[in-house]
Amino acid sequence: MHSEDPQRGNEMPLAGCRVIEHSRTVAAAYAGRLLAAMGATVVMLEPPAGSPLRMAPPLIDGTRHSALFASIAAGKRSLMCDLSSPTGRQAFEHELERADILIDDTPVSDQAARGLDREVIAKRFPQLVHVCVRPFGASGPKAGWDGEEVNLLHAGGEGFLLPNGLCYELFPDRPPLKIYGHFSEYQGGAMAAFAALAAWWAAPEDGGQYVDVSVQDAVLAVGAFALQRFGDGSLEHRKTRHFRYGGVFEARGGFVELLTLEDRQWSALLELLDHPAWAQDEMLNDPLERSRRGGEMNRHIRKWMIAHDVDDIVRKAQRLGVPAAKYRTPAEVTRGEHERARGLFAPLRLDEHTEAAALVAPFQFYASPLRAAGRVPDLGEMTHETAS
Amino acid sequence: MSPPKAPLKGVRIADFTIHAAGPFGTQLLSQLGAECIKIESKARPDAFRKPHAVYGRMSAATFDQVSVNKLSVRLNLKQPEAIALAKRLVSISDVAAESFRAGVMKRLGLGFDELREVKPDIVLLSLSSCGQSGPDSHFAGYAPLFGAWGGLGWMTGYSDGPPVEMRHVMDHSAGIHAAVAIMAALHQRRRTGKAQHVDVAAREVASAMIGDALILASLGLTPARPGNSHLSMAPHGVYPTRQPDRWLTLAVRNDAEWGALARELDQPAAASDPRYATGAARLRHREELDVLLAQWLAGLEADATAERLQRAGVCAHVSWSMQDIARDPHLRERGATTEVSAPGIPPRLAVGAPARFSKTSEVGIRRLTPTLGEDEEYVFGELLGLSTAQRADLERREVIA
Numbered sequence: 081m082h083s084e085d086p087q088r089g090n091e092m093p094l095a096g097c098r099v100i101e102h103s104r105t106v107a108a109a110y111a112g113r114l115l116a117a118m119g120a121t122v123v124m125l126e127p128p129a130g131s132p133l134r135m136a137p138p139l140i141d142g143t144r145h146s147a148l149f150a151s152i153a154a155g156k157r158s159l160m161c162d163l164s165s166p167t168g169r170q171a172f173e174h175e176l177e178r179a180d181i182l183i184d185d186t187p188v189s190d191q192a193a194r195g196l197d198r199e200v201i202a203k204r205f206p207q208l209v210h211v212c213v214r215p216f217g218a219s220g221p222k223a224g225w226d227g228e229e230v231n232l233l234h235a236g237g238e239g240f241l242l243p244n245g246l247c248y249e250l251f252p253d254r255p256p257l258k259i260y261g262h263f264s265e266y267q268g269g270a271m272a273a274f275a276a277l278a279a280w281w282a283a284p285e286d287g288g289q290y291v292d293v294s295v296q297d298a299v300l301a302v303g304a305f306a307l308q309r310f311g312d313g314s315l316e317h318r319k320t321r322h323f324r325y326g327g328v329f330e331a332r333g334g335f336v337e338l339l340t341l342e343d344r345q346w347s348a349l350l351e352l353l354d355h356p357a358w359a360q361d362e363m364l365n366d367p368l369e370r371s372r373r374g375g376e377m378n379r380h381i382r383k384w385m386i387a388h389d390v391d392d393i394v395r396k397a398q399r400l401g402v403p404a405a406k407y408r409t410p411a412e413v414t415r416g417e418h419e420r421a422r423g424l425f426a427p428l429r430l431d432e433h434t435e436a437a438a439l440v441a442p443f444q445f446y447a448s449p450l451r452a453a454g455r456v457p458d459l460g461e462m463t464h465e466t467a468s
Numbered sequence: 469m470s471p472p473k474a475p476l477k478g479v480r481i482a483d484f485t486i487h488a489a490g491p492f493g494t495q496l497l498s499q500l501g502a503e504c505i506k507i508e509s510k511a512r513p514d515a516f517r518k519p520h521a522v523y524g525r526m527s528a529a530t531f532d533q534v535s536v537n538k539l540s541v542r543l544n545l546k547q548p549e550a551i552a553l554a555k556r557l558v559s560i561s562d563v564a565a566e567s568f569r570a571g572v573m574k575r576l577g578l579g580f581d582e583l584r585e586v587k588p589d590i591v592l593l594s595l596s597s598c599g600q601s602g603p604d605s606h607f608a609g610y611a612p613l614f615g616a617w618g619g620l621g622w623m624t625g626y627s628d629g630p631p632v633e634m635r636h637v638m639d640h641s642a643g644i645h646a647a648v649a650i651m652a653a654l655h656q657r658r659r660t661g662k663a664q665h666v667d668v669a670a671r672e673v674a675s676a677m678i679g680d681a682l683i684l685a686s687l688g689l690t691p692a693r694p695g696n697s698h699l700s701m702a703p704h705g706v707y708p709t710r711q712p713d714r715w716l717t718l719a720v721r722n723d724a725e726w727g728a729l730a731r732e733l734d735q736p737a738a739a740s741d742p743r744y745a746t747g748a749a750r751l752r753h754r755e756e757l758d759v760l761l762a763q764w765l766a767g768l769e770a771d772a773t774a775e776r777l778q779r780a781g782v783c784a785h786v787s788w789s790m791q792d793i794a795r796d797p798h799l800r801e802r803g804a805t806t807e808v809s810a811p812g813i814p815p816r817l818a819v820g821a822p823a824r825f826s827k828t829s830e831v832g833i834r835r836l837t838p839t840l841g842e843d844e845e846y847v848f849g850e851l852l853g854l855s856t857a858q859r860a861d862l863e864r865r866e867v868i869a
Contacts (some may be wrong), residue, residue: 096659107592114645118652133660137699138680143687151679179723202826219824222798225778228719230696230704231785236750239717240704240787243625243632250596255706255715257632258696258786267637270644277651278500281658282475282828286625290826297804297822300793301496302640304819307805310790310818311531317789318603321635327612328621328633337616342518351790360838368519368526376591391510398607405613408633413619421602424672425686439688442676443649444599446580446665448656 082466091448097280099181099367100125102163102196104132106229106262108185109152109212110269111276112165115181116155117441118451123175123462124153126160130323130459145430145456148262154428154438155453160460163194172355173204180283181209185227188218198290208288209279213272217294227295236299237306244321246328256318267302268295305455324374328407329382334390335407338381338397343367348400352393353384426452472830474501479654482554482561482580483507483538487515488611488636489670490567490595491534492643497650499776499821500538500831505557505847506538506838507612509545510869513840531813532837534643539843542868546569547824549867551577556852559586561652562657565593570605591653592665593827595646599669622683626695634674641677642670677851702750703729706787709770715772715787718761718777726750728780733764733773793817803832810836844868 090096097120101112109124109131116122124131136148159175162168171197176182183310186196186380198218201210212218215227231241234256243257262357272293279291300307306316326339342345346367350359358380363369370377385393390406397404408416414425428438440452479502483494491506491514498504508514516532519525541557543550550734558564564583566573573579573594583590594600597609598617615621615634624632646668653664675682681691696705698719703726706715720726723746730739738760744750750757765773770786777784786792794817799805806820813836821831848854848868862868 093649093656093664095656098657114648116650118649138684138691140684140687147680147683147691149684158487168551176676198826216798217824220798220802225785226781226783227785228701228704228721228783230698230719231705231717231783234706234715234717235785235786237788237790237793238637240715240789241635244635245633247625247629247632251626254626255696255708257624257626257698258706259632259634259637259677260620260693261678263620263641267641267644270641270648271822274496274644274648274651275500275825277655278475278823279825279828281479281651281654282471286475286827287705289828292802292826293822293826294802294804297799298644298801300799300804301819301822302637302644304492304640305636305834306790307817307819308531309532310530310794311818312529315789315791322633323612328630330630335622336615337612337621337633339610339612341610347602398604401608403610403613404610405607405609405616407616407622408619409622410619410678410681410691413617413678414682414685418598418602418604419672419675420598422669422672424675428683428685434687436683438683439672439676439679442645442668442673444667445649445653445656446600446667447663 093445093448094118094120097181098120098179099123099183100175102184102186104183105185105246106133106265107268107272108183109133110266111183111211111213111272112156112271113152113154114270115276116453122156124156124158124457125163125172126158126459128160129161134459138211140434141185143430143434145434150428150430150436150439150456153456156457157462158457158460159462163196169195176201176205176208179208180280181211183211183276185213185214188214190222202288202290206287207283209283209291210288211272211276211291211293213268213293213295215295217297218292229262229264230258232259232295232299235296236264236303238299238303239423241306241316241318241321244318264295264299267298268293271298271301300398320351324371325377325381327378329385331385331388331390331393336385336390336393336404337407338402338404340402345402348402352397352400352402353381356380356384427454428449429455453459472501472834473828474830475825475828477501479503479563480561481505481563481565483558484564484566485595486567486846487638488534489642490565490646493593493595493650494565495534495536495538496644496647496822499833501828504538506535506540507543507554507557508540508840509542510840510868511544517840520619529816531816533818535835535837537835538838539847540838540840541844541847542841544866544869545576547867549862553852553867554578555586557847558583558590560851561587561590562654565592565595567595570596570600584663586849588663589657589661590663591650591657593646593650594665594667595642595668595670597670599672600667611636614638614642614670614674617671619681620674620677621622623678623691623693625693627693638670638674642668642673645673660806674684677816697754698795700747700751702754704763705758707761707765709765709773711770714770716773717785719785722747725782729777729782732776732780732782735764769777806833808833808836
């Protein structure tokens, strides 16, 4: 059961954990990605034509590679295994015999035909943690519903609340706006990884079990504060969901996010703004009064911001203790000094001609640092290994 | 109280986390059965016990999602004896979690090395805006800043607009990733018997949400900000319907779904129109399709249309407000939402267990927001063995305060 990944040794947190991933969605693939990043051996089962995620946009210009797939498949292994054929299902069962965790996103109605029926699997593999991650979960009246990212972000309540602040002010009549990429599915995937590891934790005492994870549930969970506000009597809306003052400001050369919650941060903000005349009003020493007059204050702050250089603003702000950050482009993130110092990125080989840099993992383990696998698996690489 | 039949029963957390991100992470573990002891003080109570004026909340919250299931004790960490008690709590815990600015725990005498001395196999989670190392590690930050630093804010927005501010979802997604990492560290401890220090930087979680764009950027390419459109699906987006501010989200993945959509919306001419016959053709006419969809949906009721389209195999869902979420039977049946109430807390909905487990099924909310110091008899008395007199003395000297 506890076979090590010879390429990465047995020092990683999840060394010895063997995961079978059968995924078509970003959610299931991201769950596998997180586990792989922490040292689990994650075997991705792919149909002969390859995972549809291999062709998912955005594609890298001039290559056959999907940047999305590269980002979520790094560090995994690939085994060609066609679950619609009896031989494929046989190979699948062989894999499950030595697996700790199965992550699957097959629609519930198709599971039995593909050898993924939960009862059958539970009987054959009583120690296996079988995680099903679906857009709306595997149970409940909408378990049969399907959804892509745009649907799920809105089904979980966050989509309705975006954009807020400056973007809403500029475009009040446009439809709500989704978060870039696959935010909801990443939440669902992270929740699936968490639930998988929790169930695996219980396995020595309770054996394997079936775990039902829903992307919609995960979006709601990360948006829990809006439900809490609803319980307090406030129905949030993107039009009004902005901080009373602070938010997004256009500066010279970029955009700044500014948010002061504490009195000392407010004092520091005044210093940043060179103690402007409008802020001399003693009434503004009261945080509740500041909250009431937020719109007026923001107008003053906007005028100041646009006249100053974005990098100067954030440098001075952080020195003074004002929470402020630049809206950084992806290029700025990949080149970031902080990111470099923390080893956030590592080379990722896409093919013999192409090497990108990819995020290693959104967490660090100091007692046994994570080591990036550095490669995206070729389709069916394990099948070829077995054959040769 | 017998422990629940939950996956993490028997796991104990000494929880020093504050604000939203860290507490959300430990709350997830507590929903799966972990015993979570929240350490606060009268001088520095958790944010939910105070007004939140910038957010427009002028008094303390009566219910706090990220505190559910948690036990509350007071410790005035400015006092050496309180630090000693904190260490004793850690010594009987599996996990210690904190979300102060980098360096604060060390200054308090509760750094990883100190905690490992009292508990050789402790799992310490440090969750912060920028992490425990690197030139920005001392930076202060809240959720909207995480999205700005991490690149997600820049990538989100209309192509002709400013970047977009991310809100609490940034805190809570950092919290989920922290929970994942804690679980991995616990498994590692089970295997090796060794301690682990996990460092989660919320801005890096935001960066993980744009992993594809970062790969493009690393190759010198400039990733596009697509707004509501999709690079391989059309129609795709958020469309107005007959009711004001009642939007329908749609994602058409292939020709069959396009045919089904056109049929369901009674547009036979569009279904056979060669301009829209293939995915590539629809992408070329994406803007035209968006206009058509808005016209077709203008007379339709959003909810009924979403149900009809789902039956026909088209990915559709109404853009839901929290009111819709609150009355949804699907979420309720799954336990994703659950009604809670307690003395002083009128019935309301809260977010329940993050997953359903076939065997260890007693997951979810067991109790609500604790009052400050509510569980000291159990924690200080029963777990640490302090007598009533000892506790009274510590209170008098403001160690427990």
